Amino acid sequence: MSTGRILAITNQKGGVGKTTTAVNLAASLAQLGKRVLLIDLDPQGNATTASGIEKQALEKSVYHLLLGEDEVADVRVRSEQGGYDLLPSNRNLAGAEVELVQEIARETRLKQALEPELAHYDFALIDCPPALNLLTVNALTAAHALIIPMQCEYFAAEGLADLVNTVKKIKARLNPALTIDGVVRVMFDNRNTLAQNVSDQLKTHFGSKVFNTVVPRNVRVAEAPSYGLSALQYDRSSKGAQAYLQMAQELIDRQGNAHG
Numbered sequence: 001m002s003t004g005r006i007l008a009i010t011n012q013k014g015g016v017g018k019t020t021t022a023v024n025l026a027a028s029l030a031q032l033g034k035r036v037l038l039i040d041l042d043p044q045g046n047a048t049t050a051s052g053i054e055k056q057a058l059e060k061s062v063y064h065l066l067l068g069e070d071e072v073a074d075v076r077v078r079s080e081q082g083g084y085d086l087l088p089s090n091r092n093l094a095g096a097e098v099e100l101v102q103e104i105a106r107e108t109r110l111k112q113a114l115e116p117e118l119a120h121y122d123f124a125l126i127d128c129p130p131a132l133n134l135l136t137v138n139a140l141t142a143a144h145a146l147i148i149p150m151q152c153e154y155f156a157a158e159g160l161a162d163l164v165n166t167v168k169k170i171k172a173r174l175n176p177a178l179t180i181d182g183v184v185r186v187m188f189d190n191r192n193t194l195a196q197n198v199s200d201q202l203k204t205h206f207g208s209k210v211f212n213t214v215v216p217r218n219v220r221v222a223e224a225p226s227y228g229l230s231a232l233q234y235d236r237s238s239k240g241a242q243a244y245l246q247m248a249q250e251l252i253d254r255q256g257n258a259h260g
């Protein structure tokens with residue numbers, strides 16, 4: 001692949017595994033030899049922390065990028081542990097939401113910032129906030145495709161209908177080529193009948209877009225971020241780390257089939 005593919009890890013619900021998927025996919029793709037840029041687009045800065053970067057101490061963040069004050073090269077830091085580059089964030093980013101409203105081309109700020117960088121990466125992963133706000137619209141406008149993490153619960157499936165509607169609107173107005181690259185089942189508990197049912201519904205609805213890889217609920221995955229590590233670095237042999245590695249390989253294989 002010559003230029004990078006921008007993937008927005010998105011789901012309008014909070015606590016469904018977006019950040020966990022973004023960070024672990026970034027580390028796993030890097031481990032598999034891919035050049036990865038992770039973009040933390042959530043003012044909570046959880047992806048920044050999980051990448052081993054102190055979010056309070058940032059001189060520059062995605063905030064400066066979106067407001068056009070700085071370029072990617074000024075904002076980018078290296079996650080040494082993860083083996084990828086990061087555009088970090090902290091609470092300042094919440095201000096960008098408000099300030100951007102006054103600006104011209106406010107929906108395309110991230111796209112414009114990322115485009116000149118794509119030659120340097122195989123994948124750019126955007127960790128989205130849990131809302132449909134201007135930050136998320138920037139992500140969906142910049143992205144080639146979406147990755148949607150899903151907890152297989154009844155209400156999770158309901159939220160997905162909202163997301164599908166949002167994608168339709170973004171396609172109509174801002175990003176006609178946007179597609180869904182995959183739906184990934186996360187925090188999965190296969191002893192739970194409801195989870196099995198929702199999983200079957202997902203496959204009916206999304207077909208081959210559902211990743212074969214299922215990420216199980218795994219305590220090592222939940223523990224890793226507090227050490228500033230991905231599951232892969234924290235406990236490589238854990239079921240969670242192995243699942244994200246497998247998902248990364250599946251993603252690479254799919255891109256190869258689709259574009260090569």
Ligand code: ADP
Nearest residue numbers: 014015016017018019020187216217218221222
């Ligand atoms: P979001 O970014 O969508 O808000 P997070 O990735 O922060 O969601 O995940 C929400 C919570 O669930 C976090 O505490 C995280 O550690 C935990 N979590 C995510 N994936 C797993 C998993 N596979 N196993 C166990 N805990 C998980």
Ligand code: MG
Nearest residue numbers: 018019042046
């Ligand atoms: Mg998050």
